[in-house]
Amino acid sequence: MISLKDVTKRYGSKRALDQVNLELTSGKLIGLVGENGSGKSTTLKLIAGLNHPTNGEIKVSGNKVDRRIAQSVSYLSELDEYYRFFNVRQSIAFYASQFKDFDQEKAYEILKFMKLNPNDKLKHLSKGNRGRLKIVLSLSRNVPVILMDEPFSGLDPMVRNSIVKGLISFIDLEKQLVLITTHEIREVENILDEVIAIKDGSIIGHHNVEQLREEKHTSIVDWMTDIYE
């Protein structure tokens, strides 16, 4: 589904990713974890075709990635920037017009779950509600790959857990691959199938979460703490 072969990304003299090799298969919810500046966001942008690898090759569903891969990849950015003159309903309509696979019915279903008012102007939404809208817009696309960069960062800790659990019901785990970067590892731990740890631009671990629990008797947080130390 997604393959990265010897992918290196440099920003000037800084190496953001170094010879990364990854094979990710569909039907999984995968967490990409690591400290700030480790290369998580860069990895997602490269898969979304919004950045170009310095070396190596990235493929999604067998197709070499460029910006137009957006037709089969839904990307949620960590940035909090939107067209603020739209209201929630207009944002959904705009996305529906731009992406053929956008499911408006699903969007309003998730919107209801997120307790967002379709008539609210984006410029009047709180940061948390803008974060919820980002999730609505990215999950409403029926695409094989969904990339979410820090989707829970603006959400209240009180509701974060229920939103994380609710997300599962809006993902087609038979057909879709969801790759999430997050710092809220404890909250997402229970929904992840695989976890990938990245440090200084290199993959330092890639595990099945169930196996990690059963064979190594450890949680993702403890495993991460171990390998980071």
Add this chain to the structure above:
Amino acid sequence: MNAWLFLTKKEFRLGLPSFLMVLIFFSGIIAGGVFAGNQFGFEDEFMSIALAIVLGLHTLFLVVYLYYSLNAERRRLHLWLHTPMSIAGLLASKLFTGVVYMLSTFIISIILAIQSFKNTFSFVHQESLFNSIGSTSVIVLIAALFMGSVFLLFWSVYLTFSQKWNDFISFLLTVVLIFVSVWAYAGLLDIPFLQALTNWGAIHAGDIFIGFEMSYIEDSFDIQTMEEATVFYIGHFVRDIFFAVIMFIAACWIIERKVEV
């Protein structure tokens, strides 16, 4: 097509503040002309000068509009570029909305200018006046499109530079590149072969009013209008449109291949 129309609708919303700013600025110039005319007792003359300035400033309309619109997108490139649509489609949408906004003020300005010029320059042949306004309109609109394409190209270059260097250095490098390009382009236009290639399709625009000639005869001033037989070449317009298209394609290529989020 539906996606492009929705995108264009969004562009109208995004670019509306810049259109309103330009509209207020143009209104200010005309109001200034009216005010100065009232002060000095030359209402029509000052109004004509103000409208001539407004018409001339339309050459920069697209540059101002695209600057505002593209700068707004720069903050959210992850949204703007995350689409299956081609870069040509994205930029064409911005150009289209800019042209629509520009034409809306240009047409009003032209109507006002015709009325005002007729009052001010009543001694000028009406045919000459219409030739002047007609040719000015074509030149201004083609110049605006050309400048818009130049801006798109150098904005994409600036964006590429700004990924490696800070905004100030990127700006300086882009300005240097603009000067070098203008110098090279001017040199290119001087090549006899290119001139031979583009001096075709002559349009005889007739006499165009170009100014006044004053002479002092027997204790009195004699003022004559100066008119000149003018020839436009369709080849020159085709050349400008050709280079504008080349710059547009180059801007698309740079954004597609070099710009990152």
